[in-house]
Amino acid sequence: MEGGAYTAQPKTGLTGAISSLIFMTSSPWQMQKAAPTRELAEAALAKIQTRFFSSLDANDMIYQFDASRDYNPxxxxxxxxxxxxxxxxxxxxxxxxxxxxxxxxxxxxxxxxxxxxxxxxxxxxxxxxxxxxxxxxxxxxxxxxxxxxxxxxxxxxxx
Structure with missing residues (x-):
């Protein structure tokens, strides 16, 4: 979006990246323990998304995901x-x-x-x-x- 020179974070793209982060970096067991009902799970998800939206940059996320694609030590x-x-x-x-x-x-x-x-x-x-x-x-x-x-x-x- 705008060649990466955006004035506001591209919410749709960042939402997708955040979803991947939450899914890949969390523990299903811990998430179930912390939020065993749909209502609690949705509230927990909203809280995590808000935290990520306030601290992440879309360009940084693109760089990080791209850097990990062919990393092989x-x-x-x-x-x-x-x-x-x-x-x-x-x-x-x-x-x-x-x-x-x-x-x-x-x-x-x-x-x-x-x-x-x-x-x-x-x-x-x-x-x-x-x-x-x-x-x-x-x-x-x-x-x-x-x-x-x-x-x-x-x-x-x-x-």
Whole structure:
């Protein structure tokens, strides 16, 4: 619309993008628990849509969706030398664990480890990545491992 130089957000297009975001990044189980009736679900949806409409830009959404279309880190995974933890939640619809992609690809990372978090009352689908209370202990473990490796590699060699 207007070559991306709009004065107001293109509501129809942004509505479609928001619908995709809500569908792909939420957890059906958590949504059902939070809004078990049609009335509650519609009110929750309206609230989420309002929040997204107030914070998203259509051009940014187009860029983000386009950038993810051909993103493929697989050819470069073997070059990663640092310890790497790939953490995913079992209720993630963006990166569905049932496809088995991560189990295969993490083997290319010399110091890689895949951690699949089970669905719990705390997981929220793809949004689980924003909740360090769930995966923070793994971050602490990774940082300790990285520090240990850094310390070991900085010790002078004995002659």
């Amino acid at each position: 697989a050819p470069h995974l073997a070059a990663i030398k640092a310890p790497l933890f790939a953490i995913n939640s079992a209720d993630d619809q963006v990166n569905p664990p049932e496809l088995g992609i991560m189990e295969t690809e993490i083997k290319k990372v010399p110091k890689g480890r895949y951690i699949l978090l089970p669905i719990t009352d705390l997981t929220t689908g793809h949004g689980t990545h924003s909740n360090p209370a769930i995966w923070g202990s793994y971050l602490q473990e990774l940082l300790a491992l990285t520090e240990k490796e850094t310390t070991a590699s900085n010790k002078p060699a004995h002659k």
